[in-house]
Amino acid sequence: MSIELAPIVDLDEKYRPVTLGDVLGQDAIIEELQEWLESPTSTGMFLEGPTGTGKTSTALALARAIGCDPDDIWGGFTCIPSGEQTADQVRTQLDHLRVCASNSSGWKVLLVEEADRMSEQVGTIWLNALEKRNMPPRRLVIFTTNYPEKIKTRLADRCKRFMFDANPASVKEAADAYVRKIWCGETGQSKNAPDYEAIGDLTDSDGNLSFRRICTHMERILKKWRQEMAKHEYDGMPMIIPFSQGLKPALAKAAKDAKAVKTVQKPVQAKDDKPARSEPARTHVADSREVVLQKIEVDRYDDELAKMGTRFFEIEAAIAKIKSAIKNSKNKEQTAKLKLQLKTLQQEDADLEEQANLVDENLVKAEAKLARLIKSQSKTRNG
Numbered sequence: 001m002s003i004e005l006a007p008i009v010d011l012d013e014k015y016r017p018v019t020l021g022d023v024l025g026q027d028a029i030i031e032e033l034q035e036w037l038e039s040p041t042s043t044g045m046f047l048e049g050p051t052g053t054g055k056t057s058t059a060l061a062l063a064r065a066i067g068c069d070p071d072d073i074w075g076g077f078t079c080i081p082s083g084e085q086t087a088d089q090v091r092t093q094l095d096h097l098r099v100c101a102s103n104s105s106g107w108k109v110l111l112v113e114e115a116d117r118m119s120e121q122v123g124t125i126w127l128n129a130l131e132k133r134n135m136p137p138r139r140l141v142i143f144t145t146n147y148p149e150k151i152k153t154r155l156a157d158r159c160k161r162f163m164f165d166a167n168p169a170s171v172k173e174a175a176d177a178y179v180r181k182i183w184c185g186e187t188g189q190s191k192n193a194p195d196y197e198a199i200g201d202l203t204d205s206d207g208n209l210s211f212r213r214i215c216t217h218m219e220r221i222l223k224k225w226r227q228e229m230a231k232h233e234y235d236g237m238p239m240i241i242p243f244s245q246g247l248k249p250a251l252a253k254a255a256k257d258a259k260a261v262k263t264v265q266k267p268v269q270a271k272d273d274k275p276a277r278s279e280p281a282r283t284h285v286a287d288s289r290e291v292v293l294q295k296i297e298v299d300r301y302d303d304e305l306a307k308m309g310t311r312f313f314e315i316e317a318a319i320a321k322i323k324s325a326i327k328n329s330k331n332k333e334q335t336a337k338l339k340l341q342l343k344t345l346q347q348e349d350a351d352l353e354e355q356a357n358l359v360d361e362n363l364v365k366a367e368a369k370l371a372r373l374i375k376s377q378s379k380t381r382n383g
């Protein structure tokens, strides 16, 4: 019997640093950020340097460290992706920053990717927004850029600046550690890791080392390694088959469940005039991989909808509160502020409804697919 190996997918996402401590080769920056975290105050930050050095990863890790989970839609983290920094987009995000955070830390983090692509108008909006007196408390705006020289000094001077190191000589230990980490994670063995200098060209035309390039080369090397391994027939030799994180525990559970209900055919003793007979064996086989995956998909949409539902109620309550505050407000300036907050919340409410409808549609489709898969699974087994 030959074994099937899960494909190697997106090593750069799989091995993206999660915490600040996971970011390799940028010790001085990480230390400074950790110091800032000891008594953080609202600020803007520029993470500068060549591509693939860990700017985005550091921004995400810093957001987590301050209590804004980037993977949670209500975590207080938002992002303006590269190329989408229009004046409207920036104004909308600044409005969102003014609304209270719904996480427990009270912090909100806005990440602006590739911030150098910025019009005059947008530059002026940021200049104004990043003035100390205009920043609400517990707010962090992080800009990333590969071209710090394109950023206006007036803007950069209002922010903390961090220059990421891409010098092959100074990050070589980090590069070596990263290659070993991926090798060990993918092959399950700590020995025989390739020499980082031998895996391929890690630098760009300017001589800057990119960790992303390490991932690309490792994908090729691991693919070859796996092809070699897959040639061997499975002969009881223990072998590491990495699955994606969600699938592994789910499959393990499915297998355990199946084992628990599997009973062996047991003869029943003859009693009085009743003849001895065999109890029918209850057979139960684990769900197929497709069914398990589909169940995970359905659960994911279910979870998402539940989270959205909670947020719906929060928004509704907040809208009611603001409306009554507007009614009672005697101060013009105060009323204007409240109206702005109301508008933002109403927009969020409408956006949320649209998103929820989409998720709901996906859920219905996923459930239908699951039903079909279960039906065809039992057909193959009974047929």
Ligand SMILES: Nc1ncnc2c1ncn2[C@@H]1O[C@H](COP(=O)(O)OP(=O)(O)O)[C@@H](O)[C@H]1O
Binding pocket: 011, 012, 013, 015, 016, 017, 022, 023, 024, 025, 026, 050, 051, 052, 053, 054, 055, 056, 057, 058, 144, 178, 211, 212, 215
């Ligand atoms: N300093 C680093 N330490 C560990 N991994 C890194 C580092 N920099 C980059 N990587 C790897 O490269 C990928 C891209 O990194 P990213 O943070 O997006 O780089 P940038 O924003 O500087 O272009 C990450 O997912 C990670 O796998």
Ligand SMILES: [Mg+2]
Binding pocket: 055, 056, 057, 113, 144
């Ligand atoms: Mg980036």
